[in-house]
Amino acid sequence: MKKMVEFSLLTEEGQPFTFQDLLGDYWVIYFYPKAGTSGCTSEAQQFNELFEQFEGHIIGVSPDSTKSLSSFKEKHGLKFTLLSDSKKEFAQALGILKDGRLVRSTFIVDPWGRIRKEWINVKVDGHAQEVLEAYRKIKEEDFSINPSILQRRAFRGLRSDPIEDEKLLRLIEAAHLAPSCFNKQPWRFIVVRTKENLEKLHEALSSGNYWMKYAPALIIVHTKDEFDCQLSDDRNYALFDTGLAVGFLLVQATQMGLVAHPVAGYDPIKVKELFGLDGRIVTLIAVGKWGRFDQLNEKHLELEKSPRNRQELSHVVQLV
Amino acid sequence: MKKMVEFSLLTEEGQPFTFQDLLGDYWVIYFYPKAGTSGCTSEAQQFNELFEQFEGHIIGVSPDSTKSLSSFKEKHGLKFTLLSDSKKEFAQALGILKDGRLVRSTFIVDPWGRIRKEWINVKVDGHAQEVLEAYRKIKEEDFSINPSILQRRAFRGLRSDPIEDEKLLRLIEAAHLAPSCFNKQPWRFIVVRTKENLEKLHEALSSGNYWMKYAPALIIVHTKDEFDCQLSDDRNYALFDTGLAVGFLLVQATQMGLVAHPVAGYDPIKVKELFGLDGRIVTLIAVGKWGRFDQLNEKHLELEKSPRNRQELSHVVQLV
Numbered sequence: 001m002k003k004m005v006e007f008s009l010l011t012e013e014g015q016p017f018t019f020q021d022l023l024g025d026y027w028v029i030y031f032y033p034k035a036g037t038s039g040c041t042s043e044a045q046q047f048n049e050l051f052e053q054f055e056g057h058i059i060g061v062s063p064d065s066t067k068s069l070s071s072f073k074e075k076h077g078l079k080f081t082l083l084s085d086s087k088k089e090f091a092q093a094l095g096i097l098k099d100g101r102l103v104r105s106t107f108i109v110d111p112w113g114r115i116r117k118e119w120i121n122v123k124v125d126g127h128a129q130e131v132l133e134a135y136r137k138i139k140e141e142d143f144s145i146n147p148s149i150l151q152r153r154a155f156r157g158l159r160s161d162p163i164e165d166e167k168l169l170r171l172i173e174a175a176h177l178a179p180s181c182f183n184k185q186p187w188r189f190i191v192v193r194t195k196e197n198l199e200k201l202h203e204a205l206s207s208g209n210y211w212m213k214y215a216p217a218l219i220i221v222h223t224k225d226e227f228d229c230q231l232s233d234d235r236n237y238a239l240f241d242t243g244l245a246v247g248f249l250l251v252q253a254t255q256m257g258l259v260a261h262p263v264a265g266y267d268p269i270k271v272k273e274l275f276g277l278d279g280r281i282v283t284l285i286a287v288g289k290w291g292r293f294d295q296l297n298e299k300h301l302e303l304e305k306s307p308r309n310r311q312e313l314s315h316v317v318q319l320v
Numbered sequence: 321m322k323k324m325v326e327f328s329l330l331t332e333e334g335q336p337f338t339f340q341d342l343l344g345d346y347w348v349i350y351f352y353p354k355a356g357t358s359g360c361t362s363e364a365q366q367f368n369e370l371f372e373q374f375e376g377h378i379i380g381v382s383p384d385s386t387k388s389l390s391s392f393k394e395k396h397g398l399k400f401t402l403l404s405d406s407k408k409e410f411a412q413a414l415g416i417l418k419d420g421r422l423v424r425s426t427f428i429v430d431p432w433g434r435i436r437k438e439w440i441n442v443k444v445d446g447h448a449q450e451v452l453e454a455y456r457k458i459k460e461e462d463f464s465i466n467p468s469i470l471q472r473r474a475f476r477g478l479r480s481d482p483i484e485d486e487k488l489l490r491l492i493e494a495a496h497l498a499p500s501c502f503n504k505q506p507w508r509f510i511v512v513r514t515k516e517n518l519e520k521l522h523e524a525l526s527s528g529n530y531w532m533k534y535a536p537a538l539i540i541v542h543t544k545d546e547f548d549c550q551l552s553d554d555r556n557y558a559l560f561d562t563g564l565a566v567g568f569l570l571v572q573a574t575q576m577g578l579v580a581h582p583v584a585g586y587d588p589i590k591v592k593e594l595f596g597l598d599g600r601i602v603t604l605i606a607v608g609k610w611g612r613f614d615q616l617n618e619k620h621l622e623l624e625k626s627p628r629n630r631q632e633l634s635h636v637v638q639l640v
Contacts, residue, residue, distance in 0.1 A: 239560060
């Protein structure tokens with residue numbers, strides 16, 4: 001996503017206001033050519049009427065002086081902050097000057113300072129209402145459970161269609177963006193996807209994981225205790241941090257339309273022997289496209305479409 | 321996201337084709353009123369010309385008989401599958417019948433069977449090209465690194481603005497959707513957000529984590545070994561599975577515009593004493609809005625905007 005450009009301007013009261021002041025909240029930043037003209041007055045009044053619905057997170061920007069802005073604000077009882085972009089540098093950086101004139105434009109910026117929606121060359125009528133709808137929609141989507149977290153299930157009905165190396169590596173790339181204790185990055189992955197190596201790994205699977213033999217790729221996730229922090233009270237971060245990384249991998253796979261199903265049913269000592277590894281074999285992850293079910297036993301076929309099973313949320317969380 | 325409705329129809333060759341056949345790949349499913357008419361012929365030819373660009377994943381649906389479809393396909397050398405919705409039940413379920421007549425419509429369905437984009441009441445001219453652009457854009461976005469995984473950093477510059485309980489619980493809800501060994505769900509969370517309890521927890525922080533005192537919420541993540549599988553070769557899944565859950569929590573927090581920064585710098589025995597816990601205190605997570613930096617020491621301030629530091633991907637992955 002595109003970042004909002006960094007800026008540092010003065011408010012109508014002559015106070016500094018910068019990009020950094022936006023961070024942490026959603027904001028509407030709207031640019032208008034000239035305070036006091038009829039279009040700009042109408043636009044300001046529209047936003048002003050919706051001030052509470054926008055939770056006060058509106059900023060108006062124009063090339064006017066702080067003094068003009070101060071009168072404009074007072075005259076119309078505007079509740080939001082106005083910024084003076086007197087040198088048009090902010091507008092310029094956003095590419096909304098045309099022949100030196102500011103093009104009426106609006107941006108929704110998210111708590112990370114990313115531009116989530118923009119309107120360039122705005123028609124004033126009904127504009128603030130349209131922006132409000134988009135503002136609410138973005139917030140609503142962001143506050144919903146992440147669609148990949150929601151879609152992910154431990155599916156077993158895998159198609160054997162090969163998955164490109166580029167996609168398999170993308171999964172590891174996502175995992176490798178996880179945080180870890182002192183940034184030690186203890187996770188290691190062996191992506192097994194040749195017929196010969198897959199067959200070798202199949203020898204280590206427990207019989208209940210017969211369905212993994214249809215997966216076009218199996219990822220061996222391994223680590224060693226000494227790769228990560230070992231802290232007081234027997235805290236071994238190698239396992240926890242590898243879990244974090246696999247969490248990211250699962251989200252990425254689901255977003256890419258791939259099943260990624262981690263299992264514990266394998267012989268870790270055999271995996272180590274077969275692939276010349278030591279340390280801990282934390283999990284194997286079956287990766288592939290969903291959609292083939294004829295190889296599944298009755299119980300697994302049923303699980304494939306059964307509702308998700310979780311303890312009540314109140315069982316795992318306390319607010320204090 | 322809206323799911324494509326389940327269907328079971330016959331192809332122009334009289335073979336069954338169902339919803340399940342869509343799973344695992346991206347598909348374009350387009351509905352047209354009558355094979356052989358000029359608009360429907362033009363539309364079919366447009367899609368046919370782009371068959372390879374759509375990777376062959378096009379399906380045409382109409383109320384025609386399989387026999388009519390078979391001649392239509394042969395006459396125009398169509399490369400893709402045509403389905404006969406002779407009772408218009410599929411169209412009906414999708415809500416694209418008007419006065420009993422099929423409204424020309426197109427859907428892009430993703431590998432999970434979710435409708436990602438739809439066009440209702442299609443104008444034929446240039447339609448297939450427009451669909452192709454959307455098809456490519458959706459795939460490109462899905463194959464990009466998840467924006468929350470990419471945006472997430474272990475930020476320390478927290479604002480003390482309170483975070484609503486509803487949002488804090490949403491984080492736990494996401495975590496609780498993680499998979500675990502035999503679905504044991506070993507993770508436990510104490511969300512600390514009252515002044516009194518936060519101050520109590522501050523006593524357990526290491527001095528380097530002074531910045532956490534500005535967080536409006538701190539989450540104690542704990543578990544016990546016996547909450548999860550203990551398997552051969554010393555495999556303790558309580559830590560790994562709790563890591564998975566925290567991975568999901570971090571993705572959700574970032575999507576919601578919140579910093580969630582897990583740390584290891586605290587006295588776990590003190591945390592247990594203070595909050596009457598036993599077992600393992602796996603991590604504390606500081607949660608809050610980003611954007612206040614004046615409380616950070618010089619080193620931490622620099623880290624706040626420094627580039628991400630990771631080992632080369634090739635150090636953590638092998639493809640075999």
